Amino acid sequence: MKKVLIYSDCFVYSGSENVIENLLKSRLIQQAFRLRFRYAYNQAYQTGIKRKFDGNDAVQDVKGLSSATGYNEEFEGGAIRKGINKIKDVFTLYRMFRDERPDIAIINNGGYPGAASC
Numbered sequence: 374m375k376k377v378l379i380y381s382d383c384f385v386y387s388g389s390e391n392v393i394e395n396l397l398k399s400r401l402i403q404q405a406f407r408l409r410f411r412y413a414y415n416q417a418y419q420t421g422i423k424r425k426f427d428g429n430d431a432v433q434d435v436k437g438l439s440s441a442t443g444y445n446e447e448f449e450g451g452a453i454r455k456g457i458n459k460i461k462d463v464f465t466l467y468r469m470f471r472d473e474r475p476d477i478a479i480i481n482n483g484g485y486p487g488a489a490s491c
Contacts, residue, residue, distance in 0.1 A: 386421020
């Protein structure tokens with residue numbers, strides 16, 4: 374069975390997540406693929422996740438990312454802080470992909486400006 378990792382880094386849960394929801398709720402797709410949905414944690418996105426996927430073990434947040442969607446404190450504090458956040462993000466995402474070892478990766482980023490992690 375192929376492993377599919379879906380990753381999202383958006384500032385709000387909205388329309389671009391419809392495809393993810395359809396994939397995760399499709400019994401036919403679940404029979405052919407092992408699906409995992411990981412997302413960059415933020416409170417607004419978490420609200421949508423709880424509404425749509427509460428109790429689904431295949432859905433898990435990734436804490437510790439600076440969530441560079443353009444709408445957070447990552448862009449405050451100067452170049453050194455921004456650089457440190459980027460390095461942390463690379464290691465966090467590396468560990469996520471290393472741990473998941475997907476055969477297929479689907480990246481979702483429905484906002485503008487796009488998240489650096491996508």
